[in-house]
Amino acid sequence: MPIIAENISHVYNKGQPDETYALRDVSFSIEDGEFIGIIGHTGSGKSTLIQHLNGLLKPDSGRILIDGRDIMSKDVSLRGIRRKVGLVFQYPEYQLFEETVAEDVAFGPKNLGIPPDETDQRVREALRLTELDYDEIADRSPFELSGGQKRRVAIAGVLAMRPEVLILDEPAAGLDPKSHVQILEMIRRVREERKVTVILVSHNMDDVARLCSRVFVMEKGELILSGTPREVFSQTELLRKAGLGLPAAADLIFRMRTLGADIDGDILSAEEAADAVIKWLRKKGKRGR
């Protein structure tokens, strides 16, 4: 189910003195099974962009095509789009409201008119995918869970709709380092198991570099750069201008280069960096002798 955005723009407070472009002429296409990372400074339009992809916001100009059909046209049901494109907002635990975890996770499927026994099956599946123990947790109130567990329950609530595209807005924000790693690992596994397209909005360059197959860079409402993590993170200057950093390993190598170390290649992971540094030291050692 490919997603295509054609020149979408979104304006806040149109016609007023404080008119601002939240999105300006953004175009891209996303193929099935891709793992897209969207990075950008706070206020660069990331959240506005993803809300367009399931019809929560309407573009002021341009089109969004899902499965080749304009999602704003009259004969496309928005509920159908929202079933296919699951969106997990930032701090999704704040939207929990039901008395029990199971009921909360079932909210989405119920809204879609899924029959009760299938709903129950989906709830079990979603909780399993988010690594929560159904028997232990299903009948408890979502409000007595820990922060990390609440987050998982909220994500399960979207997974229970069995979306074909899963969009997550900073799913690890505000979690401790251990839960952070676990949540991202969980997303990676969900993607493999359910074969979903994943779009991940993140401030963490290391996560994006490690997980994503393609990265979009947003600045001031514009899509200024897109490509594989290796391509994107080699554009150091452009990223710096957009107020973004590099993955830790790439940053280390970048700093060593500015200090005069001649290390070549685009480095992303710690392993690559280690190899490159060893190579460089050997070279230097030879020259020294």
Next chain:
Amino acid sequence: MLRDITLGQYYAKDSVIHRLDPRVKIVAVIVYIIMLFLVRDFIGYAVSFAAAAAVICASGVPFRFILRGMKPVAVILALTFLLNLFLYPGTVLLSAGPFHITQQGLHQALFMACRLILLIFGTAILTYTTKPMKLTDGMEALMSPLSRFGFPAHEIAIIMSIALRFIPMLVQEADKIMKAQQARGADFESGNIIRRVRSLMPLFIPLFIGAFRIAQDLAMAMEARCYRGGTGRTRLHVMKLHKRDAAASVLLAVYAGLILAERILPALF
């Protein structure tokens, strides 16, 4: 869709009305409202309208903004007008079936409509030209003499300013939660009234929980900065009366004098 709600409708501008001391403005609006209730005929309304129009001009707030403030009360306005028009006893002017319009009814309907419209003008000018925080400061200052008798003036003022501060925050929060639930297929717009009210639960429960959370954080942050109520508290912005405030008070007295004269004089002769 919730983005359209504007509460605390301040219109940023630097006019003489904006610069007036909030205490003077509050007193002026109270006097103006009392005068509106004392007016007995349309001459008094004409004077009041002229006064309000002069202030609106001086404030530089576009007239259409003032009219926009009418929208929420338009229903009440229409209802008052129609009820007075059709239900007031007196000499019949027009009648169609069970409906009669009387001369007195028409007079009464127009009279009440004028009063309502002028009331809204007054409060609209106040809120358009005074920042909510200044408004609460002004109210606190005006109420503070009462604190001698145990009236919690400072506490009421702080409650009001926090409530004002919370409104945009809650609107934003509601917008976010609504979208999140819509993303899960929730429908807030269709169905009969019972279904609609039920469909609001996924919005209201998280919203209330969020409000309590924010309130607790705020209370904690205030305590961390040693907030302990109004006693002995000084202000960052000390309110001072200027010449323009004196001038405004004189004009207010003139207006009140005119209205009172118009009301009392005929009775004397």
